[in-house]
Amino acid sequence: MYLHGTSRINKLGHLEIGGCDTVDLAQKYGTPLYVMDETLIRDRMRQFVCAFQNTGLRFRVAYASKAFSTMAMCRIVDEEGLMLDVVSQGEIFTALSAGFPAERIYFHGNNKTPQEIEFALDAEIYLFVVDNFDELMLLQAIAKEKQKRARVILRITPGVEAHTHQYIQTGKEDSKFGFGLESGQALKGVELALTCSQLDFMGFHCHIGSQIFETNAFSATIVKMSQLIKTSYERWGVLTQIFNTGGGFGIRYIDEDTPKSPQDYVQVIASTVRTYLSDLPLIPEIWVEPGRYIVGEAGTTLYTIGTVKEVPGIRKYIAVDGGMSDNLRPALYQAKYEALIANRATEPATEMVTIAGKACEEGDILIWDIPLPGVQSGDIMAVNCTGAYNYSMASNYNRVQKPAVVFVKEGTAEIVVKRETLQDIISHDHIPERLIPKKEKVTI
Known part of the structure; x- marks a missing residue:
């Protein structure tokens, strides 16, 4: 993956942006996470x-x-x-x-x-x-x-x-x-x-x-x-x-x-x-x-890798904890991206995989056929160039929470958009009076 701006690989073999280790950012702020340089x-x-x-x-x-x-x-x-x-x-x-x-x-x-x-x-x-x-x-x-x-x-x-x-x-x-x-x-x-x-x-x-x-x-x-x-x-x-x-x-x-x-x-x-x-x-x-x-190039999205599915003789799918809800562009424009394993950034690619999102859509594919090291559940994946239109187009499809956004600069990370909570998801919902469940009478 081409490294933009202040991105580099540090001595731990981790992707670093703005002087901040992305593995630490994922642990502190959770994933998916938008990181802006x-x-x-x-x-x-x-x-x-x-x-x-x-x-x-x-x-x-x-x-x-x-x-x-x-x-x-x-x-x-x-x-x-x-x-x-x-x-x-x-x-x-x-x-x-x-x-x-x-x-x-x-x-x-x-x-x-x-x-x-x-x-x-x-x-x-x-x-x-x-x-x-x-x-x-x-x-x-x-x-x-x-x-x-x-x-x-x-x-x-x-x-x-x-x-x-x-x-x-x-x-x-x-x-x-x-x-x-x-x-x-x-x-x-x-x-x-x-x-x-x-x-x-x-x-x-x-x-x-x-x-x-x-x-x-x-x-x-x-x-x-x-x-x-x-x-x-x-x-x-x-x-x-x-x-x-x-x-x-x-x-x-x-x-x-x-x-x-x-x-x-x-x-x-x-x-x-x-x-x-x-x-x-x-x-x-x-x-x-x-x-x-x-x-655009200032943004990187961090994901945690979950399940791995191999279709024998056809394709190996690697699923991440985000997808079209935080990056609609591949589904909308057939947009293409590069990625790396942020916690093992120096390891050579050993297999060809396809990065799938978790949305309930067959078309929720972030990257088709990308060479990566042997991917393991729990690895942190970094997808680059996600600063433009990704957060702007983010949705609550499947009622997922929108990711947090952090700005990183000179070794400091600061929250600029908080991660949505489950309560945020339902904060504008309203149940009409006629649909509110009635409490059953208790008989003694």
Whole structure:
């Protein structure tokens, strides 16, 4: 397994992250357990900022909180000075509860409810990324009723199909997201936004997908978006203030993945912007919104190995005490991972096994056909690159408890999300009066 960030194998032959022995972490906090490398998280944020500083362009780096949203994570984003991209009232509430400044929050989403819009307006977040005509008019109406103004940028679907899984291609013309560029909806959206008395049109957003390794998809998108920016200026005299080029930068999950550095991505974005927008009176402020790239490789999930089942001549299944309830991505996207035995990390692989989860689903397989040392019940397995979308998508399927999350840094581990208790599982259940069992009369 490739070791990311501060991960290393210590003198005991154990996997260590952030100076903390993962075997000790498993014993202290239980498994499954999400372990987040705080140093790597901060390093990734700073790499994006530094890459942009070297371009000379005006810029903002935002963290896409849907990848991993907790109050502690919001504190790190705040301390590093990044913007925060949110997609729900819950993510806004989490950020505000953590003391994150509302003026650095902006709100995504293709179906923001009236309640969410009202909440965001009352919180005075920085801006809204408007996804469609209905939302534009709804935001205008609510802002007018509340006598508030709202900054907006329009999410555009540029018609670029990035080479990634079809479920995470979001830039193609046939998408649930955004105003279509090829169809002419984008220009109609600008025209309508300019007529809205309560809205301040600031610019554009686009996002072409996730887990993208090639840079030419980003440059092709910017070329298309540049024409929209220029047409808006020529037709209405609109100077685009903000051009959010999105995220989707790929990370290394397995050997075959070939991610680029923040510098590589930013250099392509910046050079393409300069080439195609320098003839305008104002080059827009360029935004990016990495999420997975910041937290994905920083996360490791620890499991305890339970039962072992061998299907003669076919396959050997190793079951862990988690699965699709804490990592839905293999079942949802056919995502691939690497793993090692954390308590015997230096031992050579001697067999090919398949890692199965404990959910009551045949499809609950975390990793197919991975070489490992002779696995024993009670071993601690570490699956890497689980920092993005794993905790975010965790569920109580089969009524299992959601795992705890710890941040590790310089030999110290701190709980940032407590493990759910059995009482937590039923805390929102309610039994109607008619179903409450009646106490039987006691006869003497």
